[in-house]
Amino acid sequence: xxxxxxxxxxxxLVARRxxxxxxxxxWFPLGPGDRPFVAPGQAVVRxxxxxxxxxDPKTVVVPGPGSKGPERPGDRWTPPGAPATQDETGVPSGxxxxxxxxxxxxxxxxxxxxxxxxxxGIVREVRDGxxxxxxxxxxxxxxxxxxxxxxxxxxHVATGPDGELRASQVDVGATGAILVAGARxxxxxxxxxxxxxxxxVVVAALGIKERHDFLASEKRGRAxxxxxPPFAILVLDxxxxxxxxxxxxxxxxxxxxxxxxxxxxxxxLVVDDPDVDLPxxxxxxxxxxxxxxxxxxxxxxxxxxxxxxxxxxxxEAGLVRFGERPAIAVPxxxxxxxx
Amino acid sequence: xxxPRSLVAIDSGVAxxxxxxxxxxxxxxxxxxxLSAAAPAAPDDLAAVLTGRIxxxxxxxxxxxxxxxxALDDLPRLEARTEPPRTLAVLGASxxxxxxxxxxxxxxxxxxxxxxxxxHDPREMTALALRADVTALLxxxxxPPGPDEGSALDDLAALVAAVAQRRPELHVVLAGPIxxxxxxxxxxxxxADSIGDRIxxxxxxxxxxxxxxxxxxILEGxxxxxxxxxFTAVRxxxxxxxxxxxxxxxxxxxxxxxxxxxxxxxxxxxxxxxVAVRSARAGLIDADPEQGTVDSVLAWTTGxxxxxxxxxxxxxxxxxxxxxxxxEGARLRLAAARAALSRLVALTPELSAMPAPDLTIAAGGVFALAPGQAVALxxxxxxxxxGATQLAIDHARLLGPLGTIEDPDERRPVVADLADDxxxxxxxVVVVGGIPTVRRRGVPVGxxxxxxxxxxxxxxxxxxxxxxxxxxxxxDRALATLTFRNVVRLGRRTRRVSVPVSxxxxxxxxxxxxxxxxxxxxxxxxxxxxxxxxxxxxPGETA
Numbered sequence: 084x085x086x087x088x089x090x091x092x093x094x095x096l097v098a099r100r101x102x103x104x105x106x107x108x109x110w111f112p113l114g115p116g117d118r119p120f121v122a123p124g125q126a127v128v129r130x131x132x133x134x135x136x137x138x139d140p141k142t143v144v145v146p147g148p149g150s151k152g153p154e155r156p157g158d159r160w161t162p163p164g165a166p167a168t169q170d171e172t173g174v175p176s177g178x179x180x181x182x183x184x185x186x187x188x189x190x191x192x193x194x195x196x197x198x199x200x201x202x203x204g205i206v207r208e209v210r211d212g213x214x215x216x217x218x219x220x221x222x223x224x225x226x227x228x229x230x231x232x233x234x235x236x237x238x239h240v241a242t243g244p245d246g247e248l249r250a251s252q253v254d255v256g257a258t259g260a261i262l263v264a265g266a267r268x269x270x271x272x273x274x275x276x277x278x279x280x281x282x283x284v285v286v287a288a289l290g291i292k293e294r295h296d297f298l299a300s301e302k303r304g305r306a307x308x309x310x311x312p313p314f315a316i317l318v319l320d321x322x323x324x325x326x327x328x329x330x331x332x333x334x335x336x337x338x339x340x341x342x343x344x345x346x347x348x349x350x351x352l353v354v355d356d357p358d359v360d361l362p363x364x365x366x367x368x369x370x371x372x373x374x375x376x377x378x379x380x381x382x383x384x385x386x387x388x389x390x391x392x393x394x395x396x397x398x399e400a401g402l403v404r405f406g407e408r409p410a411i412a413v414p415x416x417x418x419x420x421x422x
Numbered sequence: 423x424x425x426p427r428s429l430v431a432i433d434s435g436v437a438x439x440x441x442x443x444x445x446x447x448x449x450x451x452x453x454x455x456x457l458s459a460a461a462p463a464a465p466d467d468l469a470a471v472l473t474g475r476i477x478x479x480x481x482x483x484x485x486x487x488x489x490x491x492x493a494l495d496d497l498p499r500l501e502a503r504t505e506p507p508r509t510l511a512v513l514g515a516s517x518x519x520x521x522x523x524x525x526x527x528x529x530x531x532x533x534x535x536x537x538x539x540x541x542h543d544p545r546e547m548t549a550l551a552l553r554a555d556v557t558a559l560l561x562x563x564x565x566p567p568g569p570d571e572g573s574a575l576d577d578l579a580a581l582v583a584a585v586a587q588r589r590p591e592l593h594v595v596l597a598g599p600i601x602x603x604x605x606x607x608x609x610x611x612x613x614a615d616s617i618g619d620r621i622x623x624x625x626x627x628x629x630x631x632x633x634x635x636x637x638x639x640i641l642e643g644x645x646x647x648x649x650x651x652x653f654t655a656v657r658x659x660x661x662x663x664x665x666x667x668x669x670x671x672x673x674x675x676x677x678x679x680x681x682x683x684x685x686x687x688x689x690x691x692x693x694x695x696x697v698a699v700r701s702a703r704a705g706l707i708d709a710d711p712e713q714g715t716v717d718s719v720l721a722w723t724t725g726x727x728x729x730x731x732x733x734x735x736x737x738x739x740x741x742x743x744x745x746x747x748x749x750e751g752a753r754l755r756l757a758a759a760r761a762a763l764s765r766l767v768a769l770t771p772e773l774s775a776m777p778a779p780d781l782t783i784a785a786g787g788v789f790a791l792a793p794g795q796a797v798a799l800x801x802x803x804x805x806x807x808x809g810a811t812q813l814a815i816d817h818a819r820l821l822g823p824l825g826t827i828e829d830p831d832e833r834r835p836v837v838a839d840l841a842d843d844x845x846x847x848x849x850x851v852v853v854v855g856g857i858p859t860v861r862r863r864g865v866p867v868g869x870x871x872x873x874x875x876x877x878x879x880x881x882x883x884x885x886x887x888x889x890x891x892x893x894x895x896x897x898d899r900a901l902a903t904l905t906f907r908n909v910v911r912l913g914r915r916t917r918r919v920s921v922p923v924s925x926x927x928x929x930x931x932x933x934x935x936x937x938x939x940x941x942x943x944x945x946x947x948x949x950x951x952x953x954x955x956x957x958x959x960x961p962g963e964t965a
Binding site for chain 2: 093115156157182188190212292320323372373374396398
């Protein structure tokens with residue numbers, strides 16, 4: 084038995100949810116045609132451009148050698164005699180994909196947008212058309228999923244752990260902020276947040292409908308003439324509504340007003356401020372992650388053994404005390420611990 | 423050196439960690455106990471709790487097998503592990519070609535991402551092939567290339583050659599006449615020799631698909647397999663078939679993939695054999711469940727969830743597969759299991775065409791937690807094969823760990839000792855096909871008579887489209903005699919047949935529904951039918 088749970092018998096059988104990770108090795112995927120500006124070993128500061136990403140990329144067929152002699156897949160291609168981004172005939176520069184029938188296919192676009200480093204770090208890997216790996220001694224508060232991004236901004240707790248941020252509560256005062264939006268957020272609020280320049284949202288749950296709406300809106304915006312400023316949604320739990328877990332909420336409250344970042348791989352809120360001490364969760368705290376008691380938190384008392392639950396299902400259970408009420412048996416699979 | 427008297431069997435799945443303690447109190451291996459928890463629970467923690475329970479319940483047994491908490495680390499271990507599926511990009515020069523090759527790749531543990539010039543432009547296909555999670559690339563072409571492939575095949579050959587140069591870790595499988603094309607040779611240029619060991623040549627595709635084993639073997643050969651549960655479980659099933667002298671079908675639905683195998687005992691000089699298909703497509707829930715997955719699960723549910731709410735439930739089930747396993751959650755899991763099993767059955771027509779096995783083993787956490795009757799109904803809903811088969815569950819998830827014993831001669835006696843313990847009997851499923859349509863409802867089309875050694879003889883009328891559970895306790899055996907007014911199919915065409923049946927948690931399930939199952943098209947009628955059958959499997963539980 085591991086020592087960390089030796090004082091709470093049976094707690095080791097409850098799934099442990101890792102809250103914090105570190106150091107961070109964030110991966111930023113690139114596509115064919117995206118142009119990295121950094122090299123392995125290079126240090127970058129927050130906001131430094133790491134790459135140029137194509138917006139609304141397309142395939143262009145070009146006749147032959149470009150301005151730089153021997154060519155290989157992945158090389159940059161510029162029209163002969165025109166080292167600028169686009170020649171007079173409108174043929175853009177781009178990245179060589181492959182050569183077939185004596186003609187190169189290149190990935191190109193009419194416009195691009197920068198990929199800025201959301202936190203300071205050292206570039207560990209750069210692969211054209213594949214991605215950039217950025218390492219930092221920072222910590223990350225883990226979520227389950229990130230949509231869009233990366234982004235950075237100052238953290239603002241806009242509502243309580245069980246609250247639901249409404250569109251009317253989002254105004255220009257939140258410009259540049261990453262908002263903690265409570266249990267769930269609707270598509271209208273996301274659109275409003277986007278419009279007023281909010282940089283990101285941290286939310287416990289995001290429903291599949293809001294997810295689809297947001298991704299569709301993001302796709303339209305990215306293809307638009309002016310593009311979109313950085314924005315990301317960090318989903319902490321899943322799709323069904325539930326409050327933000329108290330240990331995570333305590334961390335987010337400790338970060339109020341500080342600059343943080345959201346990255347997708349690993350899906351987390353990056354905290355690169357060494358002065359911040361993230362509070363540790365209580366050792367015997369358990370949380371119900373699904374079912375009728377979803378989101379409830381209590382104190383672990385011990386194993387209850389196999390018990391019969393609705394639908395005649397026999398499950399291993401644990402005894403949990405919620406507040407001052409008598410202990411009840413909860414299936415181990417419905418519980419999570421943090422320490 | 424003395425032989426061990428107990429050992430630890432571990433099945434480390436993507437969703438579940440299962441630990442079993444096996445002991446040899448006298449001259450035979452016995453299952454002492456098993457315990458599962460949500461992955462990635464530490465096997466040592468599970469083994470410690472289990473040891474504590476065994477020691478408290480039967481200290482003499484624990485002493486006899488040398489089971490002590492402080493000596494757990496010294497026990498030998500059999501450990502099988504399920505790895506998350508790797509991603510394979512499948513490219514073809516036309517939609518037809520990519521469908522052919524995708525159909526084969528889907529019958530492997532790879533997660534398949536198909537693309538053809540009709541669905542992706544060259545930049546999108548390059549982006550797909552360059553994705554960091556794609557670890558292998560399969561380019562398929564028919565022999566000779568069809569008229570729909572001709573113009574695009576050179577482009578694809580050049581694209582794959584370019585990607586192979588850019589990603590030195592990528593394996594490339596070529597099915598068809600690709601390497602002799604000028605575009606391929608020119609694409610590789612000077613690097614043809616240096617990347618040659620990453621290029622795997624497979625036979626070309628046939629328009630009327632022939633045996634796909636050569637390509638599947640190449641694809642499966644690119645995966646680590648030494649202790650993968652879905653490989654080792656087949657080995658254990660082969661040993662079990664040999665030990666019991668029975669044909670065994672093993673059906674496993676995991677979070678990230680599924681397995682269907684039929685193992686047959688050895689005959690004369692030929693040893694026991696198995697036909698197996700492992701597929702990532704048969705996983706319980708996709709990593710990113712989208713509308714198709716949601717609809718496939720909704721088709722098996724009786725509740726009133728709309729697509730969005732069902733999508734939310736499935737996303738949560740995917741991220742927390744252990745959670746919400748009782749009540750309405752239990753029904754949702756089995757609905758998802760039916761959808762996954764349907765995909766698996768669709769991928770394995772050659773196994774469905776075989777005669778009903780003597781024993782069907784259901785494996786995987788989704789079946790291990792559900793009530794016996796609900797499991798029997800879920801299997802009978804999807805695996806529609808006229809005949810009688812015993813049904814059991816690998817409740818302790820022992821097949822995978824036992825299969826890690828490499829030597830079949832060493833594995834066989836252990837499996838023989840544990841054969842009774844490792845399977846929890848659900849009962850017998852009797853599926854009758856070819857029931858003629860009757861005009862008047864409520865008129866019996868036949869009857870079933872159960873004559874057992876230890877149970878009273880019982881007889882039940884059988885109605886067309888009927889589904890009935892007949893009590894037969896675990897451990898009991900009986901002879902079921904089915905008599906029909908007209909000829910039906912039950913292994914063969916007959917009016918009267920006697921089959922041995924064995925009892926279990928669900929007893930004997932007699933299924934006179936259509937083979938294959940035809941559900942009403944209208945959603946309300948479909949739900950009503952599912953609810954009526956579900957009431958038999960979950961009596962007293964509201965839908």
